[in-house]
Amino acid sequence: MRVLVLGGTRFFGIPMIRELLAAGHEVTVATRGRTPDPFGADVKRLTLDRTEPESMRQALSGRHFDVVIDKIAYCSNDIRSAIEVLDCDRYIYMSSTAVFEPKRMDTREEDFDPLKKELIWCSRQDFPYDEVKRQAECALWQSDWAAAHQAVAVRYPFVIGPDDYTKRLLFYVEHTMRGMPMYIDNIDRQMGYIRSDEAGKFLAFLVDRPYVGAVNGCSAGTISLREIIAYVEEKTGTKAVLADTGERAPYNGEVEYSINTDRAAALGFRFSRVRQWIFDLLDDYIAQLR
Numbered sequence: 223m224r225v226l227v228l229g230g231t232r233f234f235g236i237p238m239i240r241e242l243l244a245a246g247h248e249v250t251v252a253t254r255g256r257t258p259d260p261f262g263a264d265v266k267r268l269t270l271d272r273t274e275p276e277s278m279r280q281a282l283s284g285r286h287f288d289v290v291i292d293k294i295a296y297c298s299n300d301i302r303s304a305i306e307v308l309d310c311d312r313y314i315y316m317s318s319t320a321v322f323e324p325k326r327m328d329t330r331e332e333d334f335d336p337l338k339k340e341l342i343w344c345s346r347q348d349f350p351y352d353e354v355k356r357q358a359e360c361a362l363w364q365s366d367w368a369a370a371h372q373a374v375a376v377r378y379p380f381v382i383g384p385d386d387y388t389k390r391l392l393f394y395v396e397h398t399m400r401g402m403p404m405y406i407d408n409i410d411r412q413m414g415y416i417r418s419d420e421a422g423k424f425l426a427f428l429v430d431r432p433y434v435g436a437v438n439g440c441s442a443g444t445i446s447l448r449e450i451i452a453y454v455e456e457k458t459g460t461k462a463v464l465a466d467t468g469e470r471a472p473y474n475g476e477v478e479y480s481i482n483t484d485r486a487a488a489l490g491f492r493f494s495r496v497r498q499w500i501f502d503l504l505d506d507y508i509a510q511l512r
Contacts, residue, residue, distance in 0.1 A: 224248045224286075225429060226310070228272055229293035231259040234381055238291070238422030239265065247429065252281065273346070275303040282307050289429050292316060296346045297354040298361035305367045312372040314428055317359055319379045319414075319438065320352040325479035327412075331377070331436045336363045359436070374428055375436045379481055380473070383418025384506050390472035394447060395507040398454045401461070403468030409451075411478035412444035415496055417503075427491050437489075440481035441496040447473065453504055 225247045230239055236259075242249050243264055251259065252268040259265070270281035272294045289312040295301055304313070319325055321334045336359040342348075344357050359375055362368050382391045397404045416439055424439045451462045483493055 223288040223429060224250070226250045226252060226268075226282075226285075226287040226290045227293065228252050228290065228295070229316075230291070231257045233385055233387055234383070234418040234422040234425075235293055236260065236385070236422065237419040238425045241423050241426035242429065245426065245429075250287070272300065272303075275299075275306065278303045279307050282309075285309065288312065289314065291425055291429070293425075295358055296351075297348070298341060298343050298357040299345050301358050301361035301365075302343065305361075305365055308371075310371060312374075312429070313368070314374045314376060314425060315358070315362060316425070317375040317377045317436070318352075318355045319377045319440070319479075319481055321356045321359055321377065322479075323352075323356075324477050325379075325481070327478065327480050328482050329438070329479055330482045331438055331485060334359070334436075336360045369434070372434050374433060376425060376428065377436060377438050377481075378416050378421055379414045379440050379479075380416070381418050381421045382415050382500075382503065384503065385418060388472075391450075391503070392507050392510075393472050394450055395454050395504060396511055397469070397471075398451050398462040399458050399460050399508065399511055401463050403463040403465040404471050405466055405468040405474070406447060406464060406471045407474045408476055408478075409448045409464070410446050411476065412446050413473070413476055413479060414440045414444050414481045415500065416440050417494065417496075417499055420493055424486065424491055424493075427489075431489050433485075433489055437485045438481050438483050439486055439493065440483055441493050441499075442483070443496045444480050445496055445500060447471075450500070450504065453501060454508065457505070457508055 250266040255269040268281050271277040286309045290310045291314045293316040341360040
């Protein structure tokens with residue numbers, strides 16, 4: 223298949239493209255051309271600005287792809303620019319579990335229905351992240367284009383791994399090891415995560431699966447920040463400094479939740495359990511900081 227990837231040159235885009243290439247797909251990567259990628263001549267490349275409709279139009283008009291994976295659409299205006307220019311048979315949109323209002327234990331795809339929410343055409347800066355992602359899904363699913371193009375919206379929670387450029391989980395490891403005060407408002411809440419390589423592989427897996435609609439992706443099980451910090455303390459002989467005056471932690475404000483992935487399992491994809499790999503990741507972070 224001819225697959226266009228909008229974005230994809232860092233983080234879980236790397237294992238995603240590797241998986242696509244291993245499966246024999248012809249991959250074209252469209253980015254602003256600022257971030258080097260490791261794929262050499264194995265992929266084709268287009269240069270565009272995803273936030274500029276005219277740039278999208280100039281780069282993509284007249285080109286047909288079997289599948290488009292859109293990793294960098296954030297808002298309803300981004301979806302509109304895709305709908306107006308993309309010529310494809312299947313469209314996979316990288317959404318987020320942030321769309322749920324709010325997440326809860328055993329959060330299922332039907333817990334957010336974008337057909338029942340008022341669509342507002344907006345840019346990325348118009349609302350907080352969770353709302354612009356909701357509006358992006360509203361724009362997608364309230365259009366006739368979605369059904370005609372076998373659309374899928376993939377919803378992930380926090381994606382973490384050794385290549386995580388956001389360094390959000392690393393924040394807790396570093397602050398614990400260095401004795402740097404931090405303010406955490408949800409330390410005992412159980413939360414879900416997805417490993418970065420599996421996040422990429424699941425997107426690639428969906429390319430040729432007969433599924434249309436929203437689908438969750440998440441590692442099985444949950445873990446609390448207190449458990450994560452306790453592991454770092456034990457491994458390093460340090461003690462976390464928790465204080466109301468400390469630096470605000472990245473996951474503050476998150477409710478307790480888990481993400482149901484029964485739909486993904488029914489398609490044939492099973493995610494690993496978070497407690498099978500997160501401690502190895504913490505060991506990697508600890509080694510980096512020593």
